[in-house]
Amino acid sequence: MALRSSTRLGVAMFAPALIYIAAVVGLPLCLAFLYSVGDVRVGSVGYHFVGLDNFRSVLRSPTFRRSLANSFVFTIVTQLIVIVCANLLALALRDRFRGRGFVRFLVLLPWVAPISLGAIGWKWLLDSIYSVVNWVLVHLHLVRPFDAPMWLGEPRLAMASVILVHAWRMLPFSTVILLAGLTSIPKDIPEAAAVDGAGFWRSYFRIVLPMMTPIINVAVLFGVIFTFTDMTVVYILTRGGPYDSTQVLPSLAFFTGILGSDLSEGAAISVFLVPILAVIAILMLRVAQKAEVV
Amino acid sequence: MAVVETRKLTKVYAKAELGAVNEVDLLVREGEFLVFLGPSGSGKTTLLRMIAGLEEPTRGEVRIGGRDVTRLAPRDRGIAMVFQSYALYPHLTVRKNILFPLQAQKVPRARHAEKVEWASSLLGIGHLLERRPRELSGGERQRVALARAIVREPQVFLLDEPLSNLDAKLRASAREELSRFHKRVGTTTIYVTHDQIEAMAMGDRVVVLAQGVVRQIGTPREVYDQPADTFVATFLGSPPMNLMEAGEVIAGFRPEHLLPASLATGPAVPLRLRVATVEYLGAERIVYGVLLGGRFDGQKVVSRIPATVPAAYAADETHDFVVPEDRLEFFERASGKRTGRREFAWR
Structure with a gap:
């Protein structure tokens, strides 16, 4: 039976997106599942099914377990910082003031600038010898010269640096989403709270924040997924070091599978991300649905 | 209950422009139901918002119960307000909406239940307490907004076009109900509307405003039968x-x-x-x-x-x-x- 022309047009319009997703997301995902139960290496031609061997080997590796824990720390702490700061920024940017447009532009800058450039900038700022941050700290007499902190060289500091840089990068995105949520609350409602006797804090925590919950959930959902699957900041700043203290699952998968040429084990590591992300996504969507108001 | 007074109250948004409200002198008597009536843009809502403390006056003074409240926050003025949109808190049940002012005003917890009971039975919404605002009809929302306003027994009631979101039939009965409600609680009330029927029907006195200026203050009979100028004469009455x-x-x-x-x-x-x-x-x-x-x-x-x-x-x-x-x-x-x-x- 011939399709109606409007249906055909619909299919034609939809096809590019579908093909794009299938080729760039779907195919690699299938390959990753396939590789994770095989014995594929860079340059090898054959494929042997090995069952869950790769997963067993990965789970036995202390580096993997460390990376898994790091991934959670990296994601959770980053998102906590981002959500608190994004709330503050959204509040500050809601009301009109002179230069608001410029400040909004500055806030957006980390998001629109290429992350590699941003991260390299931070690498310089945190460099062990040329660090601007240390120069400032020394001149403020907060640390002694020649004894300045090695931002990327000490495990705890390195993790903190990676988290802060990633938070810096994610902040604009969450701020914009939260700002949209904040401005969508009718002005009458906080005003009613003010007349009813609520001060700033009560009005914010009892009225504004609960009304923003669905939109905050959206911001957190995207933030968690972007953070959990990201390796750019780690790769550029620390390469997972020192001693794998900043290694996260995506960077470990890359180092093992691509740089270490063990495609199968790399695939197994990255497949670990799938159930975790699926659970997060389902959870957040459910919360968002439940909290829907108005 | 309290007297509300404004002295030369003025709000100018942009310099060199005519103010939204200009030098308004008013005295609202104790227990009175005073209506601000005017076309849109006449400054009636701005005037109300300055009395509420939601808008800062450019010049002039607001006094409630003999006290200068011009620089006080809304919550320190002893007022309650019903907004045109009702501004109910959408994520809270009706009960929690009504409780909110009590909690915010630090009314002792032991008195909460009794107060909510009193306010909700006064407005006949006792059966709606566990619902959320979106599950209510327009008329029910309006009653919840009134209950939330009355529950902490304010000195002054401010109502900003509370009936304009109701359909015509409901509006007539809500009007009558609101009048009865006012007689019962006797709180000084300022009511903003652009609807002359509401103003005539409910007001003890009517303040006719145009372009931020008071054109006439008088009983409904006075403003209708003895209009102060041609604006009042043509604004009131239809045709x-x-x-x-x-x-x-x-x-x-x-x-x-x-x-x-x-x-x-x-x-x-x-x-x-x-x-x-x-x-x-x-x-x-x-x-x-x-x-x-x-x-x-x-x-x-x-x-x-x-x-x-x-x-x-x-x-x-x-x-x-x-x-x-x-x-x-x-x-x-x-x-x-x-x-x-x-x-x-x-x-």
């Missing part, structure tokens, strides 16, 4: 007052006083009228016509004839009408202000 200009004087009469000549009793001004259109409204007919002959030949006038007058009217007919002389109002042409009886050349 508006007929105005005739002659020299330095404007004469005015309400459509309901332009009646068929056969109904004349006592001294009256005779007018001959050619009917243009007739609107049949059931209880009355609105006759739009053009005067014939004399000085005002060609001037459009409106007459409002109750259904109890049997005469029939149709387009293009000519009829004799009269206006009783004691129903004529006079205004100065230059200022638009009302003046006493004047000589007026009808011919």
Whole structure:
């Protein structure tokens, strides 16, 4: 039976997106599942099914377990910082003031600038010898010269640096989403709270924040997924070091599978991300649905 | 209950512009139901918001219960407000909406249940306490907003067009209910509306505003029967007052006083009228016509004839009408202000 022309047009319009997703997301995902139960290496031609061997080997590796824990720390702490700061920024940017447009532009800058450039900038700022941050700290007499902190060289500091840089990068995105949520609350409602006797804090925590919950959930959902699957900041700043203290699952998968040429084990590591992300996504969507108001 | 007073209260948004509210002096009496009436943009809501403390005055003073509250936050003024949108908290149940002001005002927890019970039974919403605002009808939301306002027994009630979101039928009953509610609680109330029927029906006194200026303050009878100027005369009443200009004087009469000549009793001004259109409204007919002959030949006038007058009217007919002389109002042409009886050349 011939399709109606409007249906055909619909299919034609939809096809590019579908093909794009299938080729760039779907195919690699299938390959990753396939590789994770095989014995594929860079340059090898054959494929042997090995069952869950790769997963067993990965789970036995202390580096993997460390990376898994790091991934959670990296994601959770980053998102906590981002959500608190994004709330503050959204509040500050809601009301009109002179230069608001410029400040909004500055806030957006980390998001629109290429992350590699941003991260390299931070690498310089945190460099062990040329660090601007240390120069400032020394001149403020907060640390002694020649004894300045090695931002990327000490495990705890390195993790903190990676988290802060990633938070810096994610902040604009969450701020914009939260700002949209904040401005969508009718002005009458906080005003009613003010007349009813609520001060700033009560009005914010009892009225504004609960009304923003669905939109905050959206911001957190995207933030968690972007953070959990990201390796750019780690790769550029620390390469997972020192001693794998900043290694996260995506960077470990890359180092093992691509740089270490063990495609199968790399695939197994990255497949670990799938159930975790699926659970997060389902959870957040459910919360968002439940909290829907108005 | 308290007296609310404004002294030279002014709000100017942009310099060199006419203020949204200009030098308003008002005294709202204790327990009074005062209505701010005006077209949109007349500054009535801005005036209310300055009294509430939601808008900072450019100049002037607000006093509640004898206390200068001009610089105080809304919550320190002892007021409660019902917004046009009701501004119910959408994520809280009706009970929690009503509880909110009690918690915010640190009313002892032990008294919460009793207070909520009192406010909700006063407004007949006891059965809705566990619902959320989105599950309520417009009329129910309006009652919840009132309950939330009354629950902490404010000194002053501020109502910003609370009936404008209701359909026409519900509005009439809500109007009556609101009046009854006011009589029962007796709280000083300021009510903003652009609907003259609401203003006339509910107000102890009506403040007519235009362009941020008070044009008249008076009882509904005063503002209707003795309008202070031509603005008040034409803003109140539907259809508006007929105005005739002659020299330095404007004469005015309400459509309901332009009646068929056969109904004349006592001294009256005779007018001959050619009917243009007739609107049949059931209880009355609105006759739009053009005067014939004399000085005002060609001037459009409106007459409002109750259904109890049997005469029939149709387009293009000519009829004799009269206006009783004691129903004529006079205004100065230059200022638009009302003046006493004047000589007026009808011919």
